[in-house]
Amino acid sequence: MPQLKMVKSSRSNHKVDCRRGRPCDEHRRERRCEEILDKATEVFAEHGYRNTDVQYIADPLGIGKATIYRYFPTKERLFLAAVERGVRRLDEAIELAVGRVDDPIAKMTVAIRAYLEFFETHPDLVELFIQERAEFRDRPKAIYFEHSCDNKDQWRQSLLAAMTKGRLRKMPAERIMAVTSDLLYGTMFTNHFAGRDKPFEEQARDIQDVLFRGIFSDSERRRIKQS
Amino acid sequence: MPQLKMVKSSRSNHKVDCRRGRPCDEHRRERRCEEILDKATEVFAEHGYRNTDVQYIADPLGIGKATIYRYFPTKERLFLAAVERGVRRLDEAIELAVGRVDDPIAKMTVAIRAYLEFFETHPDLVELFIQERAEFRDRPKAIYFEHSCDNKDQWRQSLLAAMTKGRLRKMPAERIMAVTSDLLYGTMFTNHFAGRDKPFEEQARDIQDVLFRGIFSDSERRRIKQS
Amino acid sequence: MPQLKMVKSSRSNHKVDCRRGRPCDEHRRERRCEEILDKATEVFAEHGYRNTDVQYIADPLGIGKATIYRYFPTKERLFLAAVERGVRRLDEAIELAVGRVDDPIAKMTVAIRAYLEFFETHPDLVELFIQERAEFRDRPKAIYFEHSCDNKDQWRQSLLAAMTKGRLRKMPAERIMAVTSDLLYGTMFTNHFAGRDKPFEEQARDIQDVLFRGIFSDSERRRIKQS
Amino acid sequence: MPQLKMVKSSRSNHKVDCRRGRPCDEHRRERRCEEILDKATEVFAEHGYRNTDVQYIADPLGIGKATIYRYFPTKERLFLAAVERGVRRLDEAIELAVGRVDDPIAKMTVAIRAYLEFFETHPDLVELFIQERAEFRDRPKAIYFEHSCDNKDQWRQSLLAAMTKGRLRKMPAERIMAVTSDLLYGTMFTNHFAGRDKPFEEQARDIQDVLFRGIFSDSERRRIKQS
DNA sequence: AATGAATGAGTCTTCATTCAT
DNA sequence: TATGAATGAAGACTCATTCAT
Numbered sequence: 020m021p022q023l024k025m026v027k028s029s030r031s032n033h034k035v036d037c038r039r040g041r042p043c044d045e046h047r048r049e050r051r052c053e054e055i056l057d058k059a060t061e062v063f064a065e066h067g068y069r070n071t072d073v074q075y076i077a078d079p080l081g082i083g084k085a086t087i088y089r090y091f092p093t094k095e096r097l098f099l100a101a102v103e104r105g106v107r108r109l110d111e112a113i114e115l116a117v118g119r120v121d122d123p124i125a126k127m128t129v130a131i132r133a134y135l136e137f138f139e140t141h142p143d144l145v146e147l148f149i150q151e152r153a154e155f156r157d158r159p160k161a162i163y164f165e166h167s168c169d170n171k172d173q174w175r176q177s178l179l180a181a182m183t184k185g186r187l188r189k190m191p192a193e194r195i196m197a198v199t200s201d202l203l204y205g206t207m208f209t210n211h212f213a214g215r216d217k218p219f220e221e222q223a224r225d226i227q228d229v230l231f232r233g234i235f236s237d238s239e240r241r242r243i244k245q246s
Numbered sequence: 247m248p249q250l251k252m253v254k255s256s257r258s259n260h261k262v263d264c265r266r267g268r269p270c271d272e273h274r275r276e277r278r279c280e281e282i283l284d285k286a287t288e289v290f291a292e293h294g295y296r297n298t299d300v301q302y303i304a305d306p307l308g309i310g311k312a313t314i315y316r317y318f319p320t321k322e323r324l325f326l327a328a329v330e331r332g333v334r335r336l337d338e339a340i341e342l343a344v345g346r347v348d349d350p351i352a353k354m355t356v357a358i359r360a361y362l363e364f365f366e367t368h369p370d371l372v373e374l375f376i377q378e379r380a381e382f383r384d385r386p387k388a389i390y391f392e393h394s395c396d397n398k399d400q401w402r403q404s405l406l407a408a409m410t411k412g413r414l415r416k417m418p419a420e421r422i423m424a425v426t427s428d429l430l431y432g433t434m435f436t437n438h439f440a441g442r443d444k445p446f447e448e449q450a451r452d453i454q455d456v457l458f459r460g461i462f463s464d465s466e467r468r469r470i471k472q473s
Numbered sequence: 474m475p476q477l478k479m480v481k482s483s484r485s486n487h488k489v490d491c492r493r494g495r496p497c498d499e500h501r502r503e504r505r506c507e508e509i510l511d512k513a514t515e516v517f518a519e520h521g522y523r524n525t526d527v528q529y530i531a532d533p534l535g536i537g538k539a540t541i542y543r544y545f546p547t548k549e550r551l552f553l554a555a556v557e558r559g560v561r562r563l564d565e566a567i568e569l570a571v572g573r574v575d576d577p578i579a580k581m582t583v584a585i586r587a588y589l590e591f592f593e594t595h596p597d598l599v600e601l602f603i604q605e606r607a608e609f610r611d612r613p614k615a616i617y618f619e620h621s622c623d624n625k626d627q628w629r630q631s632l633l634a635a636m637t638k639g640r641l642r643k644m645p646a647e648r649i650m651a652v653t654s655d656l657l658y659g660t661m662f663t664n665h666f667a668g669r670d671k672p673f674e675e676q677a678r679d680i681q682d683v684l685f686r687g688i689f690s691d692s693e694r695r696r697i698k699q700s
Numbered sequence: 701m702p703q704l705k706m707v708k709s710s711r712s713n714h715k716v717d718c719r720r721g722r723p724c725d726e727h728r729r730e731r732r733c734e735e736i737l738d739k740a741t742e743v744f745a746e747h748g749y750r751n752t753d754v755q756y757i758a759d760p761l762g763i764g765k766a767t768i769y770r771y772f773p774t775k776e777r778l779f780l781a782a783v784e785r786g787v788r789r790l791d792e793a794i795e796l797a798v799g800r801v802d803d804p805i806a807k808m809t810v811a812i813r814a815y816l817e818f819f820e821t822h823p824d825l826v827e828l829f830i831q832e833r834a835e836f837r838d839r840p841k842a843i844y845f846e847h848s849c850d851n852k853d854q855w856r857q858s859l860l861a862a863m864t865k866g867r868l869r870k871m872p873a874e875r876i877m878a879v880t881s882d883l884l885y886g887t888m889f890t891n892h893f894a895g896r897d898k899p900f901e902e903q904a905r906d907i908q909d910v911l912f913r914g915i916f917s918d919s920e921r922r923r924i925k926q927s
Numbered sequence: 928a929a930t931g932a933a934t935g936a937g938t939c940t941t942c943a944t945t946c947a948t
Numbered sequence: 949t950a951t952g953a954a955t956g957a958a959g960a961c962t963c964a965t966t967c968a969t
Contacts, residue, residue: 044952047953084956150380182463185466186463188459197452209428214387225424234417238413243459299962311931538935539935542962613895615893658890682875683879684910685920688869690869693867769945
């Protein structure tokens with residue numbers, strides 16, 4: 020059993036570096052954490068925070084309930100860790116999509132798609148975000164909203180640039196950002212809870228159509244301008 | 247105890263009067279129901295569904311916990327009744343505002359304002375809607391979404407008419423309705439949970455500006471058309 | 474069953490005085506409290522505080538565990554209430570015995586007997602006092618010691634009077650009180666934990682003999698005086 | 701890592717040296733045991749038996765929890781070992797003090813002082829003795845009391861001799877022994893738990909004064925004799 | 928009808944002890 | 949040998965709901 024031998028020898032190396040006893044495998048720990056968070060996300064999303072017995076998470080992992088408490092000090096912290104990871108992943112997904120896109124309008128297009136795609140792919144996270152608000156009412160802000168502020172500045176820059184270049188109407192960048200993010204947020208929730216199943220590409224197009232061009236006809240638009 | 251006696255005698259009098267039409271006990275019952283729902287809405291919104299002990303509702307009303315169970319068979323039904331009443335009130339508020347407004351665009355304007363105003367006035371209901379989703383995951387659709395369908399038809403009619411008259415761009419009415427309602431929904435939630443406090447009139451104006459006219463500049467809009 | 478009838482009629486009187494609903498029978502409540510404390514004293518003494526599941530108290534009473542929590546908010550408070558009641562009873566027992574005894578020496582004699590008799594009759598309380606110290610290490614002073622201070626003043630008076638009258642040697646009253654109470658305390662504990670079973674009357678006599686007359690012989694006593 | 705290597709080599713050296721006589725591993729083991737018992741005494745005294753997680757003992761020693769289980773099979777045995785060692789040390793302290801003192805009265809004087817001094821120096825042990833009684837209610841006798849019997853015989857001899865020599869009143873030696881040990885026991889506990897802080901020398905003098913000479917005045921003493 | 932009292936079922940969390948390295 | 953990791957078993961406390969008056 021060569022593999023075993025290798026493990027053994029690497030272990031005896033450890034014995035020199037570390038104290039004695041079982042080596043503290045940082046890797047192993049992290050993997051476990053991730054496994055637990057994966058299952059926790061799933062189960063919390065399925066049953067809701069309050070209706071989830073930590074046992075429900077332990078059982079399908081084939082581990083003891085107490086083991087989970089070795090990694091997360093309370094059920095609450097476990098839950099919040101799952102939410103946090105979700106928010107981080109959302110950020111990453113959008114960051115990744117937006118990536119090197121420089122054109123501000125293309126950037127928005129891509130971000131909208133990425134946002135909707137993310138939640139279509141991770142419906143559990145929608146549930147988790149709801150649960151967070153429902154249970155942790157004392158926290159000043161939902162984790163989701165805390166994070167959403169992070170990239171505000173770069174978006175503002177991008178929008179202002181587009182206005183200067185005459186590609187967007189002149190208006191407060193804040194207004195665009197607020198309306199857009201509210202629209203996306205509402206869409207994500209409604210998709211999930213009203214059971215809509217329009218493919219995200221189509222939905223993104225609809226949103227862009229309205230958001231970019233508005234719903235007024237040209238004539239109505241002209242009339243408004245005059246008044 | 248004269249008061250008690252009066253109540254008793256007045257009740258028996260009523261019983262005579264009310265033989266025809268709705269009996270007075272029914273009235274009394276309904277008033278109680280409303281009182282309970284008022285307090286329930288408040289307390290559920292404050293503590294969340296799961297963290298609300300039915301006792302917390304009974305105490306400030308000065309009644310016994312068991313009394314509540316005489317009016318609502320379970321805690322769940324009590325909660326759902328509160329949500330239902332909230333949704334009904336939202337409908338009524340919008341109905342009332344839209345009222346005799348015939349012009350389709352004015353109608354939308356008024357509805358958007360009314361929607362935002364309603365939730366600014368009734369922040370408890372935002373919480374209740376969240377709670378409903380968080381707890382009653384098995385129900386096919388949230389009560390909130392069930393109701394929002396009711397008036398879809400009339401809105402569709404109104405929008406199509408506006409397109410025919412050339413006031414709105416030609417596009418599927420569904421698209422406008424979906425985007426608008428998602429946007430409003432998202433705005434309401436974000437207002438509440440991100441702690442925004444912009445006055446609803448301003449917010450309504452921002453939304454209308456973007457929704458009606460879009461964010462593109464005229465040149466960008468032209469460019470898109472050509473492609 | 475006349476008693477029952479009386480209760481009933483008094484209850485219907487209550488209905489007039491109180492609100493509606495089940496009358497709040499203060500008596501009943503107190504009786505329940507006492508029953509629970511009785512059983513709690515017994516069970517805590519038998520198993521120790523930590524090894525006592527509140528269920529163990531509820532079961533033999535034929536009531537639900539939760540019922541106990543209606544009367545005492547936590548296991549800790551239940552336990553401390555039992556201890557407190559024990560201390561109060563000790564005080565009362567000694568008070569009762571000392572009663573109208575005026576002669577200071579007779580008073581001590583009686584108190585010593587009463588003390589030992591009390592703990593022979595209530596061995597559970599010895600256990601309870603131990604348990605209190607063992608578990609509630611952060612409390613500044615054991616309940617037992619808190620109370621023992623109450624009557625210190627009257628004892629001091631009594632002892633000083635006896636010295637003035639030439640019946641006791643001149644020495645600080647504190648010294649007598651400290652030595653006596655330590656001796657009794659130690660005797661009670663040792664009786665219980667070392668499993669001694671000397672009848673309390675004999676033990677009291679032994680204690681008095683030593684405490685009053687000392688162990689020195691007359692000659693030794695004289696020799697000491699000279700030096 | 702030179703240090704680690706040194707340890708290793710020094711150990712193998714030992715192994716060579718120790719072939720004859722008690723093997724060095726035995727030494728090592730014993731040293732470890734003592735270290736553990738030291739810390740255990742401290743921690744058990746601080747938190748109480750039940751509230752002490754074995755981890756709390758391992759951590760400050762910088763060893764693993766499981767290591768402790770290599771030296772003591774259960775938490776209970778670890779605790780009892782600590783108690784036992786404490787009792788043994790008490791015995792030794794008194795033995796050492798009494799030492800070559802032959803005069804029976806001087807012997808008592810010295811023993812009383814030594815007893816009080818011991819517990820002033822080792823307050824942890826008072827806690828441990830309490831804990832033992834609180835937790836191990838099924839054991840027939842507390843370890844403390846088991847041991848206290850050991851030297852009974854020599855004390856009895858000493859007291860009887862003193863009576864014969866006319867230095868102590870004639871009375872059952874048992875009575876003196878019981879009263880004295882109860883008094884000391886009670887004093888030790890009360891000191892600790894009532895938070896008294898009189899220096900032990902003074903306290904010893906107080907005790908001797910009462911124990912030896914009694915509290916009666918000469919006249920009272922005479923009156924008693926006549927009756 | 929109204930309600931104080933009672934409680935069973937449920938959950939989080941702890942920790943002594945064992946296991947695997 | 950030493951020890952980090954794992955966990956089963958246990959117990960305090962809660963609360964929706966029912967019962968008895």
